[in-house]
Amino acid sequence: MQKPARRPNSPHFSSGPCAKRPEWRLSALENALVGRSHRSKEGKARLEELLERSRRLLGLPAEWRIAIVPASDTGAVEMALWNLLGARGVDLLAWESFGEGWVTDVTKQLKLEDARVLRAPYGKLPDLREVDFARDVVFTWNGTTSGVRVPNGDWIADDRQGLTICDATSAVYAMDLPWQKLDAVTWSWQKVLGGEAAHGMLVLSPRAVERLESYTPPWPLPKIFRLLSKGKLNEGIFKGETINTPSMLCVEDQIDALKWAERIGGLPALIRRSEANLAAVSAWVERTPWVSFLAEDPATRSCTSICLSCEKPKEIAALLAEEGVAYDIGAHRDAPPGLRVWGGSTVETSDIEALLPWLDWAHEEVK
Numbered sequence: 532m533q534k535p536a537r538r539p540n541s542p543h544f545s546s547g548p549c550a551k552r553p554e555w556r557l558s559a560l561e562n563a564l565v566g567r568s569h570r571s572k573e574g575k576a577r578l579e580e581l582l583e584r585s586r587r588l589l590g591l592p593a594e595w596r597i598a599i600v601p602a603s604d605t606g607a608v609e610m611a612l613w614n615l616l617g618a619r620g621v622d623l624l625a626w627e628s629f630g631e632g633w634v635t636d637v638t639k640q641l642k643l644e645d646a647r648v649l650r651a652p653y654g655k656l657p658d659l660r661e662v663d664f665a666r667d668v669v670f671t672w673n674g675t676t677s678g679v680r681v682p683n684g685d686w687i688a689d690d691r692q693g694l695t696i697c698d699a700t701s702a703v704y705a706m707d708l709p710w711q712k713l714d715a716v717t718w719s720w721q722k723v724l725g726g727e728a729a730h731g732m733l734v735l736s737p738r739a740v741e742r743l744e745s746y747t748p749p750w751p752l753p754k755i756f757r758l759l760s761k762g763k764l765n766e767g768i769f770k771g772e773t774i775n776t777p778s779m780l781c782v783e784d785q786i787d788a789l790k791w792a793e794r795i796g797g798l799p800a801l802i803r804r805s806e807a808n809l810a811a812v813s814a815w816v817e818r819t820p821w822v823s824f825l826a827e828d829p830a831t832r833s834c835t836s837i838c839l840s841c842e843k844p845k846e847i848a849a850l851l852a853e854e855g856v857a858y859d860i861g862a863h864r865d866a867p868p869g870l871r872v873w874g875g876s877t878v879e880t881s882d883i884e885a886l887l888p889w890l891d892w893a894h895e896e897v898k
């Protein structure tokens with residue numbers, strides 16, 4: 532087989548940090564407020580702008596709070612778990628390594644006794660009908676290492692008594708999230724909008740705030756997790772008064788990404804771009820005998836972390852990196868061997884389409 536004539540314009544298919552937006556240049560950061568305090572009038576204005584643009588782009592309900600928090604998505608999830616859990620029993624959903632990580636935290640670190648784990652192997656989802664919404668529920672919207680997502684929020688009870696805590700880092704900005712059904716939602720900047728790593732986002736529903744103000748967990752809370760001040764929600768955190776110091780360079784970059792998203796048509800356009808990437812890969816998988824989706828049910832196939840099973844994936848990934856055609860497309864180290872191609876909203880469908888013949892070529896080469 533001959534090498535394909537066309538290469539992807541961008542070889543960036545990593546699942547995090549993900550590809551920057553199309554046309555991104557370092558010059559997009561020229562006006563970053565570097566060397567200035569994030570607590571200055573101007574610094575605070577940037578942080579507020581970031582929160583406001585995020586809120587608008589996502590269509591967050593007005594009563595939902597949104598904050599920038601430390602330590603990326605992991606920090607945001609830990610913050611939610613440590614602050615909110617323990618008031619009632621919890622159902623933990625895990626179908627790949629990130630969900631499994633939260634199970635470990637809740638059962639081995641927080642040591643919650645009334646914790647029930649609903650598990651499924653790589654490629655599948657647990658039976659969502661088994662979830663008990665009288666309890667708190669912790670789950671990932673998109674399992675980044677298996678490429679399995681929940682198909683929608685229909686399984687989440689509107690009249691739940693417990694809280695839903697959702698790690699949505701590979702989903703936000705590429706999938707529709709039913710905010711009314713989600714009480715704590717987290718993500719990080721380096722995923723679907725291709726921002727810089729290190730900062731987390733935390734969204735809280737009014738019921739989550741009510742839990743915070745009415746319940747005190749039995750364990751100590753480190754300063755970087757603390758959301759209350761004198762027993763009440765520290766509202767400043769949700770207005771850009773971050774707990775500790777953010778990078779104003781990363782802030783500028785995230786604002787740039789949000790502006791790009793607005794320019795191209797907002798959330799519907801972001802979702803359309805990502806779904807088009809999945810559709811391009813799906814059409815190819817259908818006509819390609821040597822490869823299959825790790826996600827068994829088409830309704831659960833992720834449009835961001837697209838995970839594929841095949842022979843010799845490591846060799847294929849290495850060869851394509853060597854060719855400069857595709858970087859970082861090997862499966863996550865905890866997942867079954869395979870390929871993982873990021874199809875998030877910053878990735879051009881034309882680049883995915885250009886990549887596919889290269890995968891066929893590499894497969895022939897390493898066979």
Ligand SMILES: Cc1ncc(COP(=O)(O)O)c(C=O)c1O
Nearest residue numbers: 547603604605629671675700719
């Ligand atoms: C579902 C999920 N949860 C958590 C993380 C960890 O995110 P971070 O590195 O932003 O803390 C990731 C990273 O890929 C992820 O995909």
